Amino acid sequence: MEYVNPLTGFRIDGRRPNELRQIKGELGVVANADGSALFEMGNTRVIVAVYGPREVQNKSQQNNNQALVRCEYSMANFSTGDRTRRQKGDRRSTEISLVIRQTMEASILTHLMPRSQIDIFVQVLQADGGTRSACINAATLALADAGIPMRDIVTSCTAGYLCSTPLLDLNYVEDSAGGPDVTVGILSKMDKVTLLQMDAKLPMDIFENVMQLAIEGCKAIANYIREVLLENTKQLESRRGG
Amino acid sequence: MATSARGGGEGEAAAGGGGGGGAAAEMEVEAYRRLFPVAYFERHLRESVRLDARPLASPRDTSVALGLVGSADGSALVKFGDTTMVAAIKLEVMTPPAESSDEGSVAVEFYMPPICSPTVRPGRSAEVAPVISKQLSDVIMSSGMINLKDLCLINGKASWIAYLDIYCLNADGSLFDAALVSTVAAFTHLEIPLVSVSDDGRVVTVPGELEGKTKLPLVNKDKRKLMLNNVPFSLTCGLHKEHILVDPTAEEESIIETFVTVVLDTLGRVVSVYKPGGSVLAYTSILKECITLAKRRAQQLRNILNESVSAMEVDKSS
Amino acid sequence: MRDLQPSLNQTQRVRLQSALRQLHSLPSSSSSSPLSSVAVADPIQVNHDDNILKGHGTLDCDGEVVATLCGVVERVNKLVYVRALRARYKPEVGDIIVGRVIEIAPKRWRLEINFSQVAVLMLSSMNLPDGIQRRRTAVDELNMRSIFEENDVICAEVRGFQHDGSLHLQARSQKYGKLERGQLLTVPAYLVKRRKQHFHHLEQYGVDLIIGCNGFIWVGEHVEAGENVGMLVEDQKKTSTAEEESWSFTPLETRKHICRIANAVRLLSALGFTLTVEAIVDTAEASLASNIEINDMLGAEFFVQTAEREVQRRASMVRKKG
Amino acid sequence: MATTPMTYSPSQGAERRQKQQQMRRMSQELDWKRSDGRSFHQCRPACLQTGATNAASGSAYAEFGATKVIVSVFGPRESKKAMMYSDIGRLNCNVSFTTFATPIRGQGSDNKEYSAMLHKALEGAVILESFPKTTVDVFALVLESGGGDLPVIISCASLALADAGIMMYDLVSSVSVSCFGKNIVIDPTAEEEACQDGSLMIACMPARNEVTQLTLTGQWSTAKTNEAMELCMDACSKLASIMRSCLKKSANLSS
Amino acid sequence: MVGLSEGEKHFIRGGIAQDLRSDGRKRLQFRSISVETGVIPQANGSARVRLGATDVIASIKAELGKPSILRPDKGKVSIFVDCSPTAAPMFEGRGGEELSNDLSVALQRCLLGGTSGAGAGIDLSSLIIVDGKVCWDLYIDGLVISSDGNLLDALAAAIKVALSNTGIPKVSVLGASSDEQPDVDVSDEEFLQFDTSGVPVIVTLTKVGRHYIVDATSEEESQMSSAISVSVNRRGQICGLTKRGGAGLDPSVVLDMISVANSVSQQLITVLDSEIAAAEASEE
Secondary structure (H helix, E strand, O other): OOOEOOOOOOEOOOOOOOOOOOEEEEEOOOOOOOEEEEEEEOOEEEEEEEEEEEEOOOHHHOOOOOOEEEEEEEEOOOOOOOOOOOOOOOHHHHHHHHHHHHHHHOOEOHHHOOOEEEEEEEEEEEOOOOHHHHHHHHHHHHHHHOOOOEOOOEEEEEEEEEOOEEEEOOOHHHHOOOOOEEEEEEEOOOOEEEEEEEOOOOOHHHHHHHHHHHHHHHHHHHHHHHHHHHHHHHHHHHHHOO | OOOOOOOHHHHHHHHHOOOOOOHHHHHHHHHHHHHOHHHHHHHHHHOOOOOOOOOOOOOOOEEEEEOOOOOOOEEEEEEEOOEEEEEEEEEEEEOOOHHHOOOOEEEEEEEOOHHHOOOOOOOOOOOHHHHHHHHHHHHHHHHOOEOHHHHEEEOOOEEEEEEEEEEEEEOOOOHHHHHHHHHHHHHHHOOOOOEEEOOOOOEEEOOHHHOOOOOOOEOOOOOOOOOEOOOOEEEEEEEEOOEEEEOOOHHHHHHOOEEEEEEEOOOOOEEEEEOOOOOOOOOHHHHHHHHHHHHHHHHHHHHHHHHHHHHHHHHHHO | OOOOOOOOOHHHHHHHHHHHHHHHHOOOOOOOOHHHEEOOOOEOOOOHHHOOEEOOOEEEEOOEEEEOOOEEEEEEOOEEEEEEOOOOOOOOOOOEEEEEEEEEEOOEEEEEOOOOOOEEEEEEEEOOOOOOOOOOOHHHHHOHHHHOOOOOEEEEEEEEEOOOOOEEEEEOOOOOEEEOOEEEEEOOHHHOOOOOOOEEEEOOOOEEEEEOOOOEEEEEEOOOOOOOOHHHHHHHHHOOOHHHHHHOOOOHHHHHHHHHHHHHHHHHHHHOOOOOHHHHHHHHHHHHHOOOOOHHHHOHHHHHHHHHHHHHHHHHHHHHHO | OOOOOOEEOOOOOHHHHHHHHHHHHHHHOOOOOOOOOOOOOOOOOEEEEEOOOOOOOEEEEEEEOOEEEEEEEEEEEEOOOOOOOOOOOEEEEEEEEOOOOOOOOOOOOEOHHHHHHHHHHHHOOEOHHHOOOEEEEEEEEEEEOOOOHHHHHHHHHHHHHHHOOOOEOOOOEEEEEEEEOOEEEEOOOHHHHOOOOEEEEEEEEHHHOEEEEEEEEEEEOHHHHHHHHHHHHHHHHHHHHHHHHHHHHHHHHHO | OOOOOHHHHHHHHHHHHOOOOOOOOOOOOOOOEEEEEOOOOOOOEEEEEEEOOEEEEEEEEEEEEOOOOOOOOOOEEEEEEEEOOOOOHHHOOOOOHHHHHHHHHHHHHHHOOOOOOOOOOOOHHHHEEEOOOEEEEEEEEEEEEEOOOOHHHHHHHHHHHHHHOOEEEEEEEOOOOOOOOOOEEEEEEEEEEOOOOOOOEEEEEEEEOOEEEEOOOHHHHOOOOEEEEEEEOOOOOEEEEEEEEEOOEOHHHHHHHHHHHHHHHHHHHHHHHHHHHHHHHHHO
């Protein structure tokens, strides 16, 4: 299958190889949460709700030096192309929950909120490739919305390598093509990679190209997220008034 | 743990010695029984009497009723005192595996639903349930009670699988013995439905009223009842100090030091002896005595089962 | 309060947007300019020679000061900090707060106050019903539930952090204590400004309004300080017949006022306007003046009108100053 | 059995379909005969018995036609679940089916829907204040599913609760009706339920004339709803008097 | 769980008795309802419905399947509801399971009619492609994103809107041999609109004291003595009913509640109709 048109250089959905899908972030989508956000990357659409920092619910997990960060990832039954009824806590969601938690924990200043708990609930509405990236981006927005102090803006993006071309931000079709794909998460300001997942062999030089592409994607997303946050902050402040 | 709050009533009068005690005395006996169960129990044993006033070598009242469950192909209800078992068999069709193309099979499962005991809660099965499942399945196979070839329908194409499910409705000791009797009784009661093969190769039942009318070939016209060859019966004996108590109740099981379960077939041959760990070593002499007791019990159970069969036939004909 | 998102028609949407744009362009009365808004990880300009003190919401990152929160950069002398907007409540000593009892522990009540931990109200930090100052006895401890029980709404003052890091409250005044016969609203804490007065008796309505610094706002029937309403509700619990209960209900007139004030709070919070007693009363009055039904205060038209009125109010304030 | 082969029941499919279609055709007529010979508004004979299992604090066995249910009540006993401070007790209900309860062999697992429905039918009748901080467990096992399972479970459970000495405002009895075209048929069998146009089930406390649970499926006009409710309420009070005499009998026996 | 003090509970009960609820609503008044369609583009139909802080999504997916042996002339519909932990931390893990099951069962009862298929809000016969061989399996999934009471009514409304927004691909049957599974061709261009005229709405009446209210918030729900959910279609017929636990009710009260729910439901249907029209207009 041709994932990149050899003549025009365009991908199946009409993007250039180094082009992100349409991204959209929206704050405050869940009424009762401390912070919440919707994030879309093309057709991939996730909601994150953050509860806390609040009293630790299970006292045995309380840490007197830092906040306890928890994450639960769930997929809506209708989130994938073929409808599947999934059990909660299957292996895949446990794994993604862990990845999101660890990635966000690297940025949250947990030592400022000792003996408290922060819950990050991730709900995938539509999965069309790059779900874990979308979840991380949404979680960053939601945590910022909840006013939880963070070291940096964490963003994530994928890149792959198909038809001898490095491709940014794979959609489901490209993702399931079986080529190598890299999920990268970065702390944007510090320019540090905090998450790197790859599941295929790739020569070193190509790998570097693909990873660099993903990092560029992360940075573009970080800029967007910063804008969303700043715009929201200005809006809140000007509404609040003197 | 397994003190049955209610079963107590009758035992006390005989045991307490006083007999004529009023409510206050009864309370005292009850308190003593709860606080010092072993001492209370052993004081009984010295008088050669048990908590429920039985002699040591007497099993509880035993009853068997066949055909309780209409939705099953064979079923039975068995009671040993308060221990109650319902066993039911449902026949389904399977393609036999190549290595035993002319045989059917039997799948046994023993359940302890939460209604049977205060210690069982929904969602978590009792830990003894799978153990008893395994023992039952082993005994059915090793006794040769059922000739699996009798369960064949069409060689290599179709044979019966008999799903035998036993539910313990009330757990008051000697569960394996009662479950085994219910197993035997359910197989005795089993009526194999008349079947034929439909156009698409599936085996389908022929309803009674259509017998003789259907164009499809009948597969098992003369194999409607299962021949049981070596019917196994078992007896569990509790060994406590020098005493042997047959058919222990749950309360006794919680006190008694160890048990021996003996399974005998129709010819009085030992099919299996089962003794879980425990402090007392079962000497050969004791074991022999247990076997003697088991033989007597097996005969008794055989009679009860036969009576239930004829009772059912009477029922049917009337 | 994000639960209120009225569906606006085309005109209303345009009007709202224009109002919000005007709010944005109006010079803020506080010292901070809109330019000083930051998002997470934004650098904060400082002159390093000034020996600045890095406060809340800032972090040193390779010699650069960056924000760890979204908010507004504030500078007080040498202190630079980020004032967060949406966030949980940050307690300060002396804050008046409204909270809910979630647990009764030995010698203390534990309260939910929209902070990262539960707050503690010790039995000893509390005036006893008999009003006598004395040592707390074991009997008092057993009777704690007769003072406050689970789920009770309480008004108290922040006493401070204990050495173990827990937040303590005190309620040693007649004005503090259990709140009954009314409703509790929760708004983002940043919409409440610290002021001298957080208790408001709106005499014209017969309503008490308590604007807790933690964003918990109580609107209820007016009660004279020290009057023991607790007993009233206690009695009702015993006499449970519907008829008897109905006698003790809040009078309809007062209830109307309570609901109107409460909806004013809901509306202002949904618009993200600061919740001062003046703004709340103004909004309620405006709804009365234009004959808006209580529930319609949450509707689209009044939503937009309130935004427009706020523009006028702030514009006139700027004119006065100028 | 480590690996259970793919198996099927020979009575599945065509034959059952035929039966159902036959039933369906018949029920479209204004007048038809119920397979067990009952009239439309006649309930199956109810056989009730308390003290079916003595491992429990109370228990009851119910047999309505082919439907056979056994219910045990345990407690009040210490709650297994960690609970918040509470003045009232907790009622915990669980309904399960045996593997052989239905014509096709089932999994014999818990039935969450029925468990929830049983709880709702009983919670309005049990005086939870009478056992604060503790739990009463109501466990039902359906030995054979012959239609009207849930109403039988509910009635049987309330009998078991009474047998266990749990305080209740009244006994709860429950009856369902099926609707076929214009006809309303009381206490349906499993066959009838399989092709009904609608159903209505009531659980009530007849002495207090209060409905504790009511469910309805299919399309009903108001008039028909009234008629069905009246039928059910009437049958419920008759059933309750049978339940009452059953309790009296066992009380006499034990004294 | 909503924890309220005795004082607040008393205030809520008083408001209901005086027909002035805490947010100023009357007893039989809904919160303002907002509707958005096509929120899940990958589904055949979808809708998001908000009632105050209650926020739910319904999605309709159609997949080709085989009719059941017992009903060869009908398609199959299944309904599942999930309560997302985003709505409340207590739904975390298996915490939302009980409520999800409850809601699923209540929706099935209210939308799917009797076992014969009569009285179903969705015409199951319209889902059949080849008798006994091929049919549409309709999967209706509800997701609770934010919860502030009255989830069932919101979900049923979302399902109704989603169904009206559902396009089912046109199918042509290619092979027509009698006993084998026929080949079918599913069109990606032509879609058939669904007949949703019979789809009912659900109105839950919550009884507090002597009165009943509609569209209760979680705080109000915590004060319920009992509640009845009635599903009613456009013609005013009852299509399903569930009593939601709580104390016993006098049968005459039940009948009165049914008739109140019936009249409220007609208003709700009108509101939904106009919201559907508005949502469709804005989507285009």
